[in-house]
Amino acid sequence: MITPKKSLGQNFLRDDNVARKIVQHLHLNPADIVLEIGPGSGMLTKYLVGKCRRLIGVEIDQRAVDLLRETVGEDMEILAQDIRTVNLREVGRESATPLRVVGNIPYYITSEILFWLFEHREVVQDATLMMQIEVARRLNAKPRTKEYGILSVASQFYAEPRLLFKVSPNSFFPPPEVESAVVNLVFKKTVPDCDRELFHIVVRSTFGKRRKTLRNGLKYLGIEEAKLDKLHFDLSRRPEELSVQDFVTLTQELSSWRIAVEDDRSLESKRD
Numbered sequence: 001m002i003t004p005k006k007s008l009g010q011n012f013l014r015d016d017n018v019a020r021k022i023v024q025h026l027h028l029n030p031a032d033i034v035l036e037i038g039p040g041s042g043m044l045t046k047y048l049v050g051k052c053r054r055l056i057g058v059e060i061d062q063r064a065v066d067l068l069r070e071t072v073g074e075d076m077e078i079l080a081q082d083i084r085t086v087n088l089r090e091v092g093r094e095s096a097t098p099l100r101v102v103g104n105i106p107y108y109i110t111s112e113i114l115f116w117l118f119e120h121r122e123v124v125q126d127a128t129l130m131m132q133i134e135v136a137r138r139l140n141a142k143p144r145t146k147e148y149g150i151l152s153v154a155s156q157f158y159a160e161p162r163l164l165f166k167v168s169p170n171s172f173f174p175p176p177e178v179e180s181a182v183v184n185l186v187f188k189k190t191v192p193d194c195d196r197e198l199f200h201i202v203v204r205s206t207f208g209k210r211r212k213t214l215r216n217g218l219k220y221l222g223i224e225e226a227k228l229d230k231l232h233f234d235l236s237r238r239p240e241e242l243s244v245q246d247f248v249t250l251t252q253e254l255s256s257w258r259i260a261v262e263d264d265r266s267l268e269s270k271r272d
Contacts, residue, residue: 002041002063004174009106010061013043013130015171022182023047025164026102026128033095037083037103037113037129040064042071044104049075052100056091058083084112088120098125107132107176111151117185118158126186128164136163136181148240150207156244157192157199159185192248199251206239213238214250223254 004010013019022044028034032052039045039057041064048055049072057072058079059065065080079086083105092099101124105113110131117127134147139161141147155161164182169175206217215228215235228235231253242250 002061002067005061008061009108010040011104011107011172011174011176012040013104013171014173015167016043018167018171018182019044019047021165022102022128022130023051025182025184026100028052028100031097032100033092033097034100034102035088035091036076037101037105038064039068039076040104042068044102045072045076048102053097054095058086084109084116088123092123099123100125101127102129104130107135107178110135114151114155117187118154121158121187121191124187126159126184128182128184130167130180130182132176133166133179133181136183139163139183139185143241143243145240149210150203153203153207153244153247154200155185157248159187161185192245194248194251195255198255199247202251202254203239203247210239214242218254 004012028051030053033054034048034052035056035058036045036048037058039059045057055075056077057068058081060082062080065078068076068078088099117124138147138149138151139155141152162184164184167180167182169179205221206214209217209220213236217239218228233250233253
């Protein structure tokens with residue numbers, strides 16, 4: 001038995017019923033390529049072995065890597081590194097089959113892992129993850145609720161999130177101080193057409209000033225008041241009132257305005 005390291009955010013799953021339930025929700029078929037984040041002592045791994053074409057484990061703890069190599073052997077390919085440094089495009093390069101991601105992830109880097117997945121969305125079919133229930137609720141939160149925020153908008157922009165079931169602290173060793181939940185995110189094949197970099201800037205900057213109106217939030221981006229007046233968008237609203245599509249529309253307007261300004265400048269330079 002590996003002693004959990006607090007520095008790695010380790011709370012090992014020890015409930016076989018929960019592990020089996022997670023795998024059942026995956027509905028695996030023999031052609032699947034599965035990547036498990038942080039297999040640890042292998043509680044979930046043992047129910048994944050033999051159910052897919054290729055099983056990959058990403059584990060940063062060398063003690064767990066050694067244990068897995070003893071217990072699972074060649075049934076799992078092990079990448080001994082931080083999951084946030086893995087390039088999923090390289091991992092899936094050998095096959096045209098999208099990856100299926102699963103894992104009991106460290107709660108303190110949940111958001112980082114989610115945005116890492118969003119970055120690699122084109123090579124990922126879905127992700128089934130254990131996380132803190134408060135975070136799980138944010139993923140599919142609706143506008144005008146206290147849970148709705150940056151993570152809600154990003155998750156629903158790139159995927160279709162669904163909370164599968166709750167998990168008691170007693171299912172882990174050591175028991176975390178929070179309740180957990182298993183969430184499934186099915187990644188969209190196509191996302192709304194907009195400048196994604198600008199989209200993320202707009203979402204982050206406006207929610208960064210959550211209690212202020214969109215107008216005030218956008219002003220912090222350095223956009224002048226006179227320019228904001230030219231937008232055909234109600235900037236008196238607050239960010240938590242906007243749907244994902246509303247943010248897309250706002251981004252498209254800002255992008256169109258920026259392009260128009262750049263075109264005007266281009267024409268002026270030609271005249272000169």
